[in-house]
Amino acid sequence: MASKVIHAIYNDDDILMHAVKDVRAERYHIEEVYTPFPVHGLDKMMGLEPTRIAITSFMYGLVGLTVSIVMMNFIMIEDWPQDIGGKPSFSYIENMPAFVPIMFELTVFFAAHLMVLTFYMRSKLWPFKKAENPDVRTTDDHFLMAVDAGHHDTDEVMDFLRNTGAIEINLIDTDEDH
Amino acid sequence: MYTLPNKLKLFAIIFMVIGAIGIVSGFLNAPANTAEVKEMLASHGDGHGNETSHEESNGHVDEGHGEETAHAGEHEAVGHGDEEAHLEHTLHQLQNRPWSALYIACFFFFMIALGCLAFYAIQFAAQAGWSPVLFRVMEGITAYLVPGGIIMFVLLALSGFHLNHLFVWADPEVVAHDKLIQGKSGWLNGTGLLIRAAIFMGGWLLYRHFAVKFSRKSDNEAGTTWFKKSFRISAGFLVFFIYTESMMSWDWLMSFDPHWFSTLYGWYVFAGMMVCAITTIALVTIYLKSKGYLEVVNDSHIHDLAKFMFGFSIFWTYLWFSQFMLIWYANIPEEVTYFVTRIEQYKLPFFGMLAMNFLFPVLLLMNSDYKRVNWFVVLTGIVILAGHYIDLFVMVMPGTVGSSWYIGIPELGAMCFFFGLFVYVVFSALTKAPLVVKNNPFIKESKQYHY
Numbered sequence: 001m002a003s004k005v006i007h008a009i010y011n012d013d014d015i016l017m018h019a020v021k022d023v024r025a026e027r028y029h030i031e032e033v034y035t036p037f038p039v040h041g042l043d044k045m046m047g048l049e050p051t052r053i054a055i056t057s058f059m060y061g062l063v064g065l066t067v068s069i070v071m072m073n074f075i076m077i078e079d080w081p082q083d084i085g086g087k088p089s090f091s092y093i094e095n096m097p098a099f100v101p102i103m104f105e106l107t108v109f110f111a112a113h114l115m116v117l118t119f120y121m122r123s124k125l126w127p128f129k130k131a132e133n134p135d136v137r138t139t140d141d142h143f144l145m146a147v148d149a150g151h152h153d154t155d156e157v158m159d160f161l162r163n164t165g166a167i168e169i170n171l172i173d174t175d176e177d178h
Numbered sequence: 179m180y181t182l183p184n185k186l187k188l189f190a191i192i193f194m195v196i197g198a199i200g201i202v203s204g205f206l207n208a209p210a211n212t213a214e215v216k217e218m219l220a221s222h223g224d225g226h227g228n229e230t231s232h233e234e235s236n237g238h239v240d241e242g243h244g245e246e247t248a249h250a251g252e253h254e255a256v257g258h259g260d261e262e263a264h265l266e267h268t269l270h271q272l273q274n275r276p277w278s279a280l281y282i283a284c285f286f287f288f289m290i291a292l293g294c295l296a297f298y299a300i301q302f303a304a305q306a307g308w309s310p311v312l313f314r315v316m317e318g319i320t321a322y323l324v325p326g327g328i329i330m331f332v333l334l335a336l337s338g339f340h341l342n343h344l345f346v347w348a349d350p351e352v353v354a355h356d357k358l359i360q361g362k363s364g365w366l367n368g369t370g371l372l373i374r375a376a377i378f379m380g381g382w383l384l385y386r387h388f389a390v391k392f393s394r395k396s397d398n399e400a401g402t403t404w405f406k407k408s409f410r411i412s413a414g415f416l417v418f419f420i421y422t423e424s425m426m427s428w429d430w431l432m433s434f435d436p437h438w439f440s441t442l443y444g445w446y447v448f449a450g451m452m453v454c455a456i457t458t459i460a461l462v463t464i465y466l467k468s469k470g471y472l473e474v475v476n477d478s479h480i481h482d483l484a485k486f487m488f489g490f491s492i493f494w495t496y497l498w499f500s501q502f503m504l505i506w507y508a509n510i511p512e513e514v515t516y517f518v519t520r521i522e523q524y525k526l527p528f529f530g531m532l533a534m535n536f537l538f539p540v541l542l543l544m545n546s547d548y549k550r551v552n553w554f555v556v557l558t559g560i561v562i563l564a565g566h567y568i569d570l571f572v573m574v575m576p577g578t579v580g581s582s583w584y585i586g587i588p589e590l591g592a593m594c595f596f597f598g599l600f601v602y603v604v605f606s607a608l609t610k611a612p613l614v615v616k617n618n619p620f621i622k623e624s625k626q627y628h629y
Binding site for chain 1: 502503508509544545546
């Protein structure tokens with residue numbers, strides 16, 4: 001199925017922000033915006049949903065906490081009971097103060113590392129991955145907005161985008177299916 | 179300009195009157211001699227926590243919070259030989275109770291004002307851009323330093339010169355038989371305590387006086403002259419504060435257990451002080467906003483205050499745990515008694531305040547969105563303040579009343595009295611100047627502050 005995407009290239013983040021606002025006001029669909037650096041407020045302007053990574057982080061933290069408790073209980077209490085601090089009670093709860101640093105560290109460790117992995121997976125990033133970037137200039141000093149031409153008249157959309165301050169407009173015909 | 183509503187004035191006065199009645203009745207009900215103690219111990223029904231001291235004499239260490247755990251049978255089994263000595267001991271504990279209750283409540287509200295002053299100074303020293311819209315609220319809260327400080331000083335004078343028995347080290351008879359306190363008496367003596375207290379409070383009040391003066395002056399004069407002056411004295415004050423606050427905590431709190439010491443005690447008290455101060459700033463701000471004042475304060479400012487409440491709660495827990503774990507692990511008798519006493523006789527408040535000061539704020543304020551919901555911040559704030567009152571209670575009471583503790587009329591009365599006084603002083607001070615500062619170089623940034 002042939003779909004047409006228009007690439008509008010900007011050279012200023014303020015102009016880009018205004019353009020995003022105008023494009024959305026005209027109800028054109030923005031597929032993606034490529035920027036060389038994070039543009040503050042762009043996600044809100046594009047109408048993207050807030051991230052849920054904090055929730056995953058909390059859950060990973062709980063996993064880490066559980067792992068540390070189970071692990072310490074097995075190592076220090078069950079498998080090879082230890083006399084901790086001269087108080088041989090052989091009970092997890094009575095020896096808990098000694099385990100708190102490990103419980104804390106593993107909570108943080110799990111939350112941080114798994115959150116980063118989640119972020120990579122969610123952003124479809126992995127080693128040796130080929131860049132999805134449509135134009136190398138977006139890694140330098142240009143901003144690219146990909147607008148779905150859809151059922152609209154492409155000339156009209158291109159004219160509209162030119163008026164939002166784009167320095168360059170390209171019509172991309174993606175005939176090949178992927 | 180804010181005007182003190184008559185309702186609020188009446189509210190504060192009612193609290194002060196009820197509190198004063200509670201304090202006085204606490205003193206009147208304290209037993210005067212061992213015969214009265216015996217009588218009080220015999221009547222279990224009135225529930226002033228005497229039962230707990232009672233169980234101790236039976237070698238029966240209880241959690242120490244239950245008035246319903248009266249054991250009439252065991253009561254009669256008390257040996258006759260040590261009964262008089264035990265009654266004498268309990269008498270001193272019960273006589274100390276209204277004084278301790280007064281001391282804790284007085285210090286609690288004093289430390290809120292003091293923490294607020296330090297927080298205010300940090301804003302200037304850091305040239306913070308988010309907070310200038312809250313400066314007048316902070317100035318209002320620090321106004322309590324004057325009356326609170328005077329009462330605190332009087333209480334310290336009474337305790338330091340052994341007019342009540344709060345400080346064991348102030349009792350010449352005890353010191354005569356105590357090698358450890360003798361060794362510390364160069365520092366721990368009534369005169370020294372009062373000289374140091376005068377220097378500490380003098381310094382704090384001096385900074386408060388000039389900081390508020392400069393802030394008021396800058397309202398009438400454009401330019402950064404007064405801001406620069408405030409910046410300079412704030413930086414100086416913070417250096418003075420962190421030394422004096424640490425010494426203050428040894429003098430006014432740690433010396434209740436004169437044999438015991440902890441090297442991070444000053445930080446620990448400081449962390450508790452900061453949480454309470456920031457919580458109070460948030461509560462007063464939300465109250466004023468709900469009455470239609472402080473329109474420039476938006477949810478982002480409340481969000482930042484809640485972040486500080488969250489952060490300092492964790493910082494407090496970190497210090498509490500650092501102190502606890504090392505002492506628990508090493509298990510050195512002269513150190514570990516501090517926690518043994520608290521866990522055996524104060525189990526519920528000791529662990530309860532950990533839940534209130536750590537688990538509760540961490541779980542409630544972790545979500546970013548909840549930090550912007552005002553009633554959520556108020557709810558958490560009230561629990562945090564109550565938790566830190568209990569924290570203070572557990573710091574002071576074991577050294578003064580031992581197992582004869584209870585949260586009853588003297589404690590609640592003292593809390594009510596100082597709460598009323600605090601509300602009255604703080605909100606009267608808020609009427610003295612416009613609620614938003616003018617000409618602060620960061621005021622525009624603060625008004626437009628957006629997270």
